[in-house]
Every structure is written in C-alpha cells, then in structure tokens.
Amino acid sequence: MLLITCPWCGPRAETEFSCGGEAGIVRPTAPDTVSDAEWADYLFMRSNHRGLHREQWWHAHGCRRWFIVRRDTVTYRIDGIEKLGAAGEAT
Numbered sequence: 001m002l003l004i005t006c007p008w009c010g011p012r013a014e015t016e017f018s019c020g021g022e023a024g025i026v027r028p029t030a031p032d033t034v035s036d037a038e039w040a041d042y043l044f045m046r047s048n049h050r051g052l053h054r055e056q057w058w059h060a061h062g063c064r065r066w067f068i069v070r071r072d073t074v075t076y077r078i079d080g081i082e083k084l085g086a087a088g089e090a091t
C-alpha cells in the first residue's frame, strides 16, 4: 500500500485517496470549435507514461482536496507532492 502525503493532512494510507489520472490535461477553451477527434483525444487519450509522471489525487476520506503527486509508475516511488493553484494547475 502506498503512503501518500496530503499537503494539508500529512501522511495517510492510499485507501483514503482516489486517483484522478494524469495531471496537466487542459480542457479546450472553446469546445464547440474542436473536431470530434480532438475532443476524443482530450477525453480519453493519455500518455500512459512509464516512469516518473504527474497525476492528480483527491483526499476523498480526509480534507477532500485535490493535489498533484509525482510518482514513478514502475517503482511506485513518490518523488514529490504539489498543491494546486487557483487555475487548477500546480503552483
């Protein structure tokens, strides 16, 4: 089991959290102007990166806040935690 450090609550068991997938996916600013293929890319296509990457986590059974975890997908080692900024991206 992973031990994840919530930026507000401190270290907690993985079971308190929910993973929201890859971080940094930007919603098109004008969804009506993008093609179906571009919209499908936004909704479904992810890098499925092997190694260190950034993903969103939600402290569902705690403070209920979202934050970013930099985690190695091969070793599960957590390299860092980032709070989200006002614009929804890491600060």
Ligand SMILES: [Zn+2]
Residues within 6 Å of the ligand: 006, 007, 008, 009, 010, 059, 062, 063, 064, 065
């Ligand atoms: Zn928390």
